[in-house]
Amino acid sequence: MPVSKRLSQLLDNMPPPERAEVETFAAFVVARRSLRNLSVLTDEISTQELMRLVMESGSFDWLDASCEDVYSSEDGEAVKWLSES
Numbered sequence: 001m002p003v004s005k006r007l008s009q010l011l012d013n014m015p016p017p018e019r020a021e022v023e024t025f026a027a028f029v030v031a032r033r034s035l036r037n038l039s040v041l042t043d044e045i046s047t048q049e050l051m052r053l054v055m056e057s058g059s060f061d062w063l064d065a066s067c068e069d070v071y072s073s074e075d076g077e078a079v080k081w082l083s084e085s
Contacts, residue, residue, distance in 0.1 A: 003011075011019055045053075054060065062068060 011022065014022070
């Protein structure tokens with residue numbers, strides 16, 4: 001499958017991390033074609049389904065890592081609300 005000259009020039013002018021990002025996006029576009037249930041890509045997914053998907057994906061597991069606990073309730077200063085002036 002030939003790559004257009006313009007696309008080839010654009011890719012040649014990108015640093016490796018950006019090229020990798022373009023490759024990832026292109027792979028996503030190709031994979032999206034084969035999805036059987038495209039409703040996942042629409043607003044038709046319920047809040048419960050979305051929450052379950054996020055929880056089961058593990059995408060936010062890093063937030064539970066102990067190395068992410070950089071702040072405690074002792075950090076910072078008390079908030080002074082405008083009504084307390």
